[in-house]
Amino acid sequence: xxxxxxxxxxxxxxxxxxxxxxxxxxxxxxxxxxxxxxxxxxxxxxxxxxxxxxxxxxxxxxxxxxxxxxxxxxxxxxxxxxxx
Numbered sequence: 197x198x199x200x201x202x203x204x205x206x207x208x209x210x211x212x213x214x215x216x217x218x219x220x221x222x223x224x225x226x227x228x229x230x231x232x233x234x235x236x237x238x239x240x241x242x243x244x245x246x247x248x249x250x251x252x253x254x255x256x257x258x259x260x261x262x263x264x265x266x267x268x269x270x271x272x273x274x275x276x277x278x279x280x
Contacts, residue, residue, distance in 0.1 A: 198219065198220060198254060198270075198271040199219070199220040199268055199269065199270050199271070200217050200218065200219055200220075200243045200246055200247070200268070200269040200271075201217070201218050201220075201263075201266060201267070201268050201269075202215055202216065202217045202218075202239040202242050202243055202266040202267045202268075202269070203215065203216050203218075203265045203266040204229075204239075204265070204266055205226070212228060212229065213228075213229035214226050214227060214228055214229055215227055215229060215238060215239055215241075215242040215266070216242070217239075217242040217243050217245065217246040218246075219246065223246070223250075224246070225242070225245055225246040225249055226242075227241065227242050227245050236260070236262070236267060239260075239266055239267040240260070240267075240269075243258075243260075243267075243269045254271045256271060257271075258270065258271055
């Protein structure tokens with residue numbers, strides 16, 4: 197199972213608000229905060245931007261949940277998923 201974790205980054209003296217998306221293997225991409233979106237939708241946009249930057253983007257079903265600092269997106273490849 198692959199994961200993408202997102203985190204809100206506040207504004208600094210030189211940069212506006214951003215969202216950073218990072219894979220479980222450490223690859224990351226940061227986007228400017230999309231003010232036209234709200235809450236989870238902004239984090240979804242960051243996760244999708246990271247995924248689209250891959251040479252072979254992940255496809256399939258994503259599920260997500262909130263954390264104290266952002267969201268975790270889990271990619272289910274259906275080959276390694278165990279139903280309980």
